[in-house]
Amino acid sequence: MALLEIQNVTRRFGEFTAVDGVSIDIEAGEFFTLLGPSGCGKTTLLRMIAGFELPDGGRIVLNGLDLAERPPEERPVRTVFQSYALFPHMTVEGNIAFPLQMAKTPAAAIPGKVQEALEDVRLTGFGKRYPHELSGGQKQRVAIGRALVTHPTVLLLDEPLAALDAKLREEMQIELINLQKEVGITFVYVTHDQTEALALSHRIAVMNKGRVEQIDEPSRLYSFPASRFVADFIGTCNLLEGPVASSSDGIVAIEVAGLGTVRVAAAPPAAPGAGTIALRPEKIRVQAASSAGDRPDNRFLGTVTEYLYLGDVTVYIVTTPAGRKLETLLANSGAGRTKFFEIGDAVEVSWPVDAGHFIGQSDRSASSN
């Protein structure tokens, strides 16, 4: 039995269905992320776990106990709010002691636990400061320390790093991973930032329009997206779609407009019709058009029409003679050179059949995109 079971949960606001029949099982000790664009229902789902919203349908079960009748203050669940929500009239110590006082912890035991929490979030020595005397990252740590000091069963984090600048965010991500390992508490993390989700999580639920599109480990989500939406939302992706031309020996061939026949390793689709191949930019090999060499399974000619120099890598947009654009990515790893191609260069793009991932017809979000 999973620690936290979200069973067919629905939440409506008037005509709008924010969360639509979502079922997720979260295991003890897991770093679980709800990922999706704004308005996908991830924050509403988190607020239902915390108890600030009640489901219109379905159940939320924690440790075998239905939470429906319990107000937020009686749930063994703590939230780290996006705005930190530190109490401005209390010191750091006062903030961290607050949940202990609410839990009727003996007064003599409080200072020790507060110090422990301060150590956990690396804020030893900051106890006497007021929130307005702290930087954004420090406030974030206080919020986390305050939420963890009573050792909740589940820690909910609502976009906790959204307000931090990029460099600090990366540091905090590493700290969050270490902290979660250290305390062993189940984290349920909400974010719209797919790189953050990939970096932090054991498992991710990708949400769209109130529904779960896919629940999987980060690497599997990235490599084997179950739907066009997931492929598109996680990282950058070339979505090659068209009617299925043939299917044999574990190879499906799709007729892609502006490109030609593209072949991908996949089980034969259940129903005939159109299909989509999700192809990551970094899986595409780009070479000068003249060069000979081995013949991978998919090979097309094109011209570099745009590029984005990003320092470590360069994104090249290659356009085929028929006008199909492909996004490719090359690491700028060659010695003594800044980039490989210029706009207007004729190139050859190629990839093996197992580089792409075939998404079948049953994809529900295909129609909405």
Added chain:
Amino acid sequence: MQARARLGRWLVSGPPVLYLLVFFAAPALIMVLASFRTPGDFGGLAPLVEDGRLDLNLDSYARFFTESVYAQIFVKSVWYALLTTLFCLLLAYPLAALIARSAKKHRDLLLLLVILPFWSNFLIRIYAWMIILGPNAALAKTVNGMLGWFGHEPVPLLFSSFAVLVCLVYVHLPFMVLPLYANLEKHDRALLDAAQDLGAGAWQRFWRITFPLSLPGVYAGAALVFIPALGIFAIPDILGGPEDSLIGNVIKQQFLETRDWPFGSVLSIVLTVAALVLAGTAAWIGRGSLGTPSSAEAARA
């Protein structure tokens, strides 16, 4: 450029400074001077220079500190003002919280209702209480009817300390509601969510979060109620009995009836100093993490 900026600053700040000098600082100085002079034979002030020497003395101050009746009235005035402040706070807090939490579109209307009494004359509103509390009004009849059941003699509501206090609270209530509302309206809802999430029930959320954060508003409201309530004379004059004379009544009496201007000045100065000391003490207590008691909020309200 700098000279022009300086000139601009003077042009902007000049008129209000001049106004305050002429109509506040000068009269205050005149009053301080008057408190050291001798009353005239037929009221007012005796000549400042008599027989070639300056006639200044401490007689009126000596009188204030030797005749205990004035100190007693003074203490009673402070007591009434404190009670008024307390009752205003108890009534205004839930009201301000209600307005601050109501839907945005309703707030302006509710605030308008709070300040609506200001649209009719102050004295007329006090006279209205004479009718409400009068012996033939429904209120007095109901109260005395109920007292009669318990075998108690009827009590007059009008011309009593009760009438004075009720009206003091009524008149000053908006001055407590407005700064409290200005404060409560700015509270971050997320703090209450966080407190609840961390295990705080409704009472603890109020006592540990909302109330401490509202203290600047409480201080501002208390100052706006306490200081005017301390010097008021119209309400005890109209609604109070003979025992309900407050320091404001005595001051008025000294200037208009007894015509002992030096002694009236002494009483006014003592009142002003007492109000300043009390307000200063409150501000000193309220300093620290809560920031300065929000005079800005009070001004905005």
